[in-house]
Amino acid sequence: MAVQLAVVLLALALALALRPWRLLAGGRLLTPLLASLVVLPWLWALPSLHAMPLQLQWSGACLVLLMLGWPLAIPVLCVVAVIATAIAGAGWVEAVAMAAWVGVLPATLGLAIGAAVRRVLGTHPFVYVLGRAFAGSVLSLFAASVLRQWSGEALPGVGPNLSLVAHWLTAWADAFVTGMLAAIFVAFRPQWLATWSDALSLRR
Structure with missing residues (x-):
């Protein structure tokens, strides 16, 4: 709990220091901000609202990262x-864990992976959609899930190997x-993507 709270508070402090309201x-x-606040809470609360064999949570953090940028x-x-x-009717312990593992960590890993992809492969639209939005999301979400499992928060009633397969x-x-919506937004609503730039990605 202490580590999770520290991660959330540190990330929140750094984000607010960058004045994301700008x-x-x-x-x-x-x-996209209002859509995130309306849709994501229900997806995150879904495992607690229904009895499912595998209590897996949909994240969506990487899509929020692409739409709003890391500070926001x-x-x-x-x-x-x-x-x-x-x-879900849960407590603050669950809120901190959810914020850390489902939100902050995948988004931060997605930021790092996205920056590496952009540096190595450039700013081509296909690199953005396939590299950052799709492949970057796979790696960051799975890495966050693995770290969560290694921290001791394994899926209840499921062996570690099966848990890794489920997370993958x-x-x-x-x-x-994430990749599908990013491609749609690039084509029809690029203004909804804070991490997209026509000047950089569409230059000839």
């Missing part, structure tokens, strides 16, 4: 964790949706 100037990110995504994901906890498949499903 990204809301002009209102172009208001729609972190506080939004923390708010999502609080709302999801209220919906869930990461692919989450990344598929």
Whole structure:
């Protein structure tokens, strides 16, 4: 609990120090921000609302990262964790764990992987969609799940090997949706992606 709380508070402090509210100037990110606050809490609370053999949580943190940018995504994901906890009727311990493992850590790993992909492969639209949105999401989500399992928070009633397989498949499903929506937004709503730049990615 202490480590998770420290991770969340450190990430939140760094994000707020970057003054993320400046990204809301002009209102172009208001729609993806509100959509994140409305949709994600229900997806995060779903395992607590239904009895499922595998208590897997959909993250969506990498999509929020692409839409809002890391400084704004972190506080939004923390708010999502609080709302999801209220919906599920859980306590603050669960809220902190959810914020750390499902939100902050995947988004931060996604930021690091995305920066590495951009540095190595450039800013081509296919690199953005397939590299950052899809492959980067798979790696960051699975890595966050593995770290969570290694910390002692394994799936209840499931062996460690089967848990890794379940997390791997869930990461692919989450990344598929992230990549698909990123491609749609690049084509039709690029203003909803704070991490996308026409000037950089479409230059000839």
